[in-house]
Amino acid sequence: MEKSYDIAKTEEGWYKIWVENNLFKADNKSKKPPFSMILPPPNVTGSLHMGHALTFTIPDIIIRRKKMEGYNTLWLPGVDHAGIATQMIVEKNLKKENNQSKEEIGRDNFLKIVWDWKDKSEKRILQQVEKLGLALDWSRMKFTLSKEMEDVVTKVFVDLYREKKIYRGTYMVNYCPSCKTVLSDLEVDHREVNGKLTYIKYPLKKDSTKNIIVATTRPETMLGDTAVAVNPDDERYSGLIGEEVLLPLAKRSIKIISDNEVSREFGTGAVKITPAHDPLDYSIALRHGLEHRVVIDQMGNMTGDIPEEYIGMNREECRKQLTEKLREKGLIEKEEEHIHNVGHCQRCETAVEPNISRQWFLKTAELAKPSIEVVEKKRIEFIPEKWEKVYFNWMNNIQDWCISRQLWWGHRIPAFYCRSCNEIIVQTSAPEKCTACGSTDIIQDPDVLDTWFSSALWPFSTLGWNSGSDDFKTFYPTSLMATGFDIIFFWVARMVMMGIHFGKDIPFSKVLINGLIRDEKGQKMSKTKNNVIDPLDIIEQHGTDALRFTLAIQAVPGMDISLSLSRIKGYKAFVNKIWNASRFVIMNLKGDESFDFDKNRITIADKWILHYLNMTIKETNTLMDNYRINEAADLLYHFFWHEYCDWYLEFSKNDINNRDSRSVLKYTLFRFMQLFHPFMPFITEEIYQKTGAEGKFLLNTEFPQFRSENVFTEEYLNIELVKKIITETRKTRTENKIDPGTKLNIFLKTGSEKEKEIFLRSEKYFNFLTKSSKTEIVPDFSSLPKGFRGVLSNWEILLPFENDEDREKELERLKKEFKKTDSMIISIESKLSNENFTKRAPEKIVNGFKKTLQESIDKKTKIEKTIKDLS
RNA sequence: AGGCGCGUAGCUCAGUUUGGUUAGAGUGUUACCUUGACAUGGUAGAAGUCGGCGGUUCGAGCCCGCCCGCGCCUACCA
Numbered sequence: 001m002e003k004s005y006d007i008a009k010t011e012e013g014w015y016k017i018w019v020e021n022n023l024f025k026a027d028n029k030s031k032k033p034p035f036s037m038i039l040p041p042p043n044v045t046g047s048l049h050m051g052h053a054l055t056f057t058i059p060d061i062i063i064r065r066k067k068m069e070g071y072n073t074l075w076l077p078g079v080d081h082a083g084i085a086t087q088m089i090v091e092k093n094l095k096k097e098n099n100q101s102k103e104e105i106g107r108d109n110f111l112k113i114v115w116d117w118k119d120k121s122e123k124r125i126l127q128q129v130e131k132l133g134l135a136l137d138w139s140r141m142k143f144t145l146s147k148e149m150e151d152v153v154t155k156v157f158v159d160l161y162r163e164k165k166i167y168r169g170t171y172m173v174n175y176c177p178s179c180k181t182v183l184s185d186l187e188v189d190h191r192e193v194n195g196k197l198t199y200i201k202y203p204l205k206k207d208s209t210k211n212i213i214v215a216t217t218r219p220e221t222m223l224g225d226t227a228v229a230v231n232p233d234d235e236r237y238s239g240l241i242g243e244e245v246l247l248p249l250a251k252r253s254i255k256i257i258s259d260n261e262v263s264r265e266f267g268t269g270a271v272k273i274t275p276a277h278d279p280l281d282y283s284i285a286l287r288h289g290l291e292h293r294v295v296i297d298q299m300g301n302m303t304g305d306i307p308e309e310y311i312g313m314n315r316e317e318c319r320k321q322l323t324e325k326l327r328e329k330g331l332i333e334k335e336e337e338h339i340h341n342v343g344h345c346q347r348c349e350t351a352v353e354p355n356i357s358r359q360w361f362l363k364t365a366e367l368a369k370p371s372i373e374v375v376e377k378k379r380i381e382f383i384p385e386k387w388e389k390v391y392f393n394w395m396n397n398i399q400d401w402c403i404s405r406q407l408w409w410g411h412r413i414p415a416f417y418c419r420s421c422n423e424i425i426v427q428t429s430a431p432e433k434c435t436a437c438g439s440t441d442i443i444q445d446p447d448v449l450d451t452w453f454s455s456a457l458w459p460f461s462t463l464g465w466n467s468g469s470d471d472f473k474t475f476y477p478t479s480l481m482a483t484g485f486d487i488i489f490f491w492v493a494r495m496v497m498m499g500i501h502f503g504k505d506i507p508f509s510k511v512l513i514n515g516l517i518r519d520e521k522g523q524k525m526s527k528t529k530n531n532v533i534d535p536l537d538i539i540e541q542h543g544t545d546a547l548r549f550t551l552a553i554q555a556v557p558g559m560d561i562s563l564s565l566s567r568i569k570g571y572k573a574f575v576n577k578i579w580n581a582s583r584f585v586i587m588n589l590k591g592d593e594s595f596d597f598d599k600n601r602i603t604i605a606d607k608w609i610l611h612y613l614n615m616t617i618k619e620t621n622t623l624m625d626n627y628r629i630n631e632a633a634d635l636l637y638h639f640f641w642h643e644y645c646d647w648y649l650e651f652s653k654n655d656i657n658n659r660d661s662r663s664v665l666k667y668t669l670f671r672f673m674q675l676f677h678p679f680m681p682f683i684t685e686e687i688y689q690k691t692g693a694e695g696k697f698l699l700n701t702e703f704p705q706f707r708s709e710n711v712f713t714e715e716y717l718n719i720e721l722v723k724k725i726i727t728e729t730r731k732t733r734t735e736n737k738i739d740p741g742t743k744l745n746i747f748l749k750t751g752s753e754k755e756k757e758i759f760l761r762s763e764k765y766f767n768f769l770t771k772s773s774k775t776e777i778v779p780d781f782s783s784l785p786k787g788f789r790g791v792l793s794n795w796e797i798l799l800p801f802e803n804d805e806d807r808e809k810e811l812e813r814l815k816k817e818f819k820k821t822d823s824m825i826i827s828i829e830s831k832l833s834n835e836n837f838t839k840r841a842p843e844k845i846v847n848g849f850k851k852t853l854q855e856s857i858d859k860k861t862k863i864e865k866t867i868k869d870l871s
Numbered sequence: 872a873g874g875c876g877c878g879u880a881g882c883u884c885a886g887u888u889u890g891g892u893u894a895g896a897g898u899g900u901u902a903c904c905u906u907g908a909c910a911u912g913g914u915a916g917a918a919g920u921c922g923g924c925g926g927u928u929c930g931a932g933c934c935c936g937c938c939c940g941c942g943c944c945u946a947c948c949a
Contacts, residue, residue, distance in 0.1 A: 229949095556886095559876085737903075
């Protein structure tokens with residue numbers, strides 16, 4: 001085996017072999033209990049980022065272990081067509097390369113280009129996903145816009161329409177003037193913007209010397225005003241309700257009305273009403289039967305029945321010019337700096353324009369009800385639980401979902417309109433003639449569905465729900481959905497609604513929520529901040545295993561992760577450590593080892609590690625069962641490095657000629673490879689194969705379980721004692737600057753016959769690890785030459801002085817230790833002298849304190865005596 | 872405006888659900904060591920008023936209350 005671990009050599013080969021050997025392939029006929037997950041499909045436009053690495057690694061760890069535990073596992077991969085994002089990119093390319101717009105080449109031609117582009121882009125993202133080593137069943141790979149998915153989407157749409165849950169209506173929606181489509185509420189990000197609050201005088205019609213002042217952040221919308229509203233309880237304006245004002249610049253007069261939704265405190269308490277361009281105004285207008293005047297078009301330019309000079313002008317420019325004009329006319333009372341929330345398009349960051357248009361909506365209230373119930377009843381569990389609240393909060397206030405988009409790339413809405421009689425026909429395939437009037441002049445709705453509509457169906461559409469497949473029967477509901485908190489509303493909530501409605505059951509029983517990946521300063525990663533860590537770079541330089549382990553050990557459920565390079569490097573060193581420890585074991589194996597070793601022929605150290613490993617396995621399983629992946633990773637890390645490598649491998653160097661000890665060495669290494677395999681699939685497989693796996697793969701082996709035959713409590717405690725004596729001896733050596741290479745005669749003293757026996761059984765380990773040429777246990781140090789002293793509870797250590805100068809130093813050190821021990825005794829004594837404590841605390845705790853106290857007192861006495869000796 | 876979360880070693884973070892003996896990890900840092908698995912290493916250290924105050928308790932990093940600082944989500948105040 002090579003002296004240092006070659007990442008590329010190991011990580012390149014195995015994935016292909018695993019896939020070729022169908023290791024990840026699910027079996028829908030299996031009698032084993034199923035465990036299934038659906039991969040959150042990455043966007044076809046995307047490239048792998050750290051968020052993916054985390055969201056994919058954690059479930060991979062889970063499913064690999066589940067498979068090893070004997071479950072019939074399925075992890076189904078897929079890719080999302082990502083409506084707006086993809087269309088925008090391809091449109092941009094088309095403009096850049098051919099200077100053409102999509103309208104110029106037409107819908108069909110454009111879509112052909114998108115499909116070509118999708119094929120290329122998909123290949124790239126999938127290659128990147130593969131680098132993570134995920135146990136995905138590629139034979140079941142799905143695409144959200146494939147024919148198969150389209151059939152499901154269409155059927156669902158038609159069914160919902162027939163159930164009257166999908167309807168078409170004219171409402172105020174969010175419109176992105178840049179993407180040129182409507183957006184759902186969720187696709188709008190509210191951001192604080194420094195704006196101006198402009199106070200404008202609207203002169204009264206009956207007496208133009210008087211006016212009512214309104215405050216607005218968007219003066220340009222005044223051209224579409226159809227009223228001014230005040231609160232009915234606002235005394236300042238009570239006499240004006242019902243009066244008319246002259247709308248400046250527009251040569252129209254509008255009424256002053258009253259409405260409870262108007263706040264008296266904000267601005268002047270009077271608000272201009274622009275029903276076509278503001279959601280609040282829209283709802284007030286509905287109540288009062290006000291006219292809608294559209295003055296801003298879908299591109300964000302001024303339009304409609306407005307003064308000539310503004311027509312076609314951009315909304316921001318118009319705001320400036322119009323304000324100037326008002327100022328000239330003396331109609332601006334004042335302008336104030338004003339920070340307010342403005343909706344922005346999530347994709348392109350353009351400020352959205354509230355817009356009235358006719359769109360398709362999904363009625364959500366009825367679907368939400370059972371979806372709330374299943375979480376309340378814990379049929380679906382959020383991990384960590386706190387995300388339930390977020391889910392409930394949204395579900396309880398859910399609004400109807402605007403599902404149509406003015407795009408070409410997506411699932412076309414299966415609605416057909418008769419141009420002769422305006423009949424709307426919703427069905428899975430295009431009608432030949434109108435079902436009402438028989439006309440053949442029929443056109444399909446040009447719009448497509450929100451990308452998230454197909455995503456909402458993902459857990460059952462991918463399993464062949466439509467065709468009643470065995471996959472659906474075997475693997476639905478799925479077991480676990482691992483995803484980020486940012487898409488609980490977008491995706492999780494909607495999957496639950498659709499899953500219950502169409503899948504007739506919850507889509508998954510657990511939702512594992514992971515946090516955000518940040519940089520090492522806790523900042524969000526973004527291209528503009530130039531702090532993005534690319535997982536592919538990390539994999540290239542430090543390996544997938546190191547990246548996976550770093551993510552795993554840091555992934556506290558639901559918490560953000562600050563990812564630092566130094567930490568990754570630290571775990572890369574750990575991977576190397578695993579390599580070298582394995583190298584040691586493998587180098588020492590002779591080929592005659594057996595996992596069926598003779599318990600009577602193994603050493604006390606063997607029993608110690610078997611016991612310790614057994615306990616660790618038990619704890620690991622408990623942690624993993626509770627999705628505490630990070631704690632399991634931490635536990636294994638510590639145990640492997642600081643118990644197995646630091647102690648056991650050192651002990652074992654003394655027992656290498658014992659065939660049964662070598663067997664334990666091989667056995668324990670094998671167990672470690674199994675335990676680590678879900679976290680670090682590559683290096684563990686490599687090492688497992690080197691120890692002679694005989695055609696099997698780690699994933700086919702049974703995950704370690706607690707075994708009662710490996711309980712050796714006494715031996716475990718004995719070695720723990722010897723470890724302490726060794727550490728104290730080493731400490732005495734290094735503290736006194738004894739050359740590490742020098743072999744010494746070491747003298748020990750103990751007050752316990754029992755511990756003396758224990759020690760003698762492990763003396764060889766002691767000699768080996770303390771560089772003792774000869775160890776003598778003596779009843780008394782007084783007849784010996786003076787030396788450095790180490791003190792444990794029941795033990796004393798003496799390392800003879802090389803020369804006399806050392807004595808002072810030694811005294812000083814002992815005094816310090818005396819003080820430390822003494823203060824500890826005082827603290828424990830005060831605790832134990834408290835009757836309340838001894839009476840009420842559990843016996844185990846009290847006894848623990850008592851034991852520690854006795855040990856400390858012993859130690860103190862010994863130090864005291866030693867100090868006297870040396871003085 | 873509501874809701875959620877965070878504050879623990881120089882830095883980045885576990886541990887708090889279930890209170891219990893001397894609070895852990897990575898990195899950094901000190902001394903020594905090219906010991907035959909490993910210098911991506913070893914041995915032994917130093918380093919923390921667990922944000923502040925108060926309460927409950929025999930006992931609080933952990934439970935409760937208040938305060939300070941920071942972050943996020945939701946929401947139609949023009």
